[in-house]
Amino acid sequence: MLENKSIKNDKKITSKKMYLLKKVSLVDKYNFYEFLSIMLNWGVWVYETLESVNSKIKNEFFREKIKELQTYIYSWDSFSKSMKKLPMIFSSSEISIIEAWETIWRMSESMSKLSEDLRKKHELQSKIKNALTYPFIIFLFLFLSVFIVLIYVVPAIEPLFENSDTELPWATKALMFTSNFISNDWIIILLMFLSLFVLFIGYRSTQKGRANIDYMVLEIPLVWTVYKNYILSSIASNIWSLIWSGVWVIKTLKLTWKSVNNLIYESLLDTTIMKVSSWKKIVESLKESDEEGLYFPADFLQMLAVWEKTATIEKVSYKISNQYTKEVDYSLSNLTKWIEPIAIFIAWIFVCWFAFAIFAAIVKITETVG
Secondary structure, X not given: OHHHHHHHHHHHHHHOOOOOOOOOOHHHHHHHHHHHHHHHHOOOXXXXXXXXHHOOOOOHHHHHHHHHXXXXXXXXXXHHHHHHOOXXXXXXXXXXXXXXHHOOOOHHHHHHHHHHHHHHHXXXXXXXXXXXXXXHHHHHHHXXXXXXXXXXXXXXXXXXXXXXXXXOOHHHHHHHHHHHHHHHOHHHHHHHHHHHHXXXXXXXXXXXXXXXXXXXXXXXXXXXXXXXXXXXXXXXXXXXXXXXXXXXXXXXXXXXXXXXXXXXXXXXXXXXXXXXXXXXXXXXXXXHHOXXXXXXXXHHHXXXXXXXXXXXXXXXXXXXXXXXXXXXXXXXXXXXXXXXXXXXXXXXXXXXXXXXXXXXXXXXXXXXXX
């Protein structure tokens, strides 16, 4: 009883803490599941395992939630039931995998599997972020260079043209107007960007806005390939993990639908779930949901068709996940190859505009003086 009271007191104390970021990263979670898997494999009781694991977690917010998890388990809730009380930390698919395996007393294996899956997901996301860092830096320096020229270089040479009575070419006028606007009215530009950002967030929060933005992202050349392959890899990975854990197919599809985070694919999977619930095959349902084959390519459906014939979905889904992870790598490589030429082309346009504006004005003034 004293121990139980101390747990409740700890919970009250920790609940008063304020956290800047109430977020648990994939790294925190896969380390959490990996520690749990090792300790449970040694035969340590779940409550004591959480106590030991909590001492190794650096995220203060996550540590607080682990203490809450301990409280629920100490009250004789199962691990999966305790996880359900913390939906902001644990996803539905994670809970389903734990729930499936704790009934046969093999939680250590489910924890190890979750750790492996989350590690792979983190590695894939890291690859995408690292690959997009280079293009971001290129465009950042490109726009910084343009702004430096417009704010410092153009105003320095502007008096040469203002003192002449010559009618300046349109390119020179446009360059000088842009320079003056950026230099003198930067507050207006800042307010414009802030307004656009607020409008975007507001529009993104609506169902229609989110659907339109998700559709637009899927239509951007090069980016669409990376994004689509990432989604297909995630879908296959979730199906593999859940079916491997013994989760029913319909529930697997529903949990996969929740984890996609793209309304276009969510809508297609929702239609597929209804068709599969009516005893149609998954591949047939996917084909009917995506009649033009824009979102589920032929090779993806062919590999799933193999599972339906051989009843080996966990193996096929694993291969699909690995295949589309490789496709993400390839499409990322293809995207980065195009970034540099595009940046050079944009820089070339600005340099041509700047050169033409300056030299055209010089020639005009020279002809007038002559």
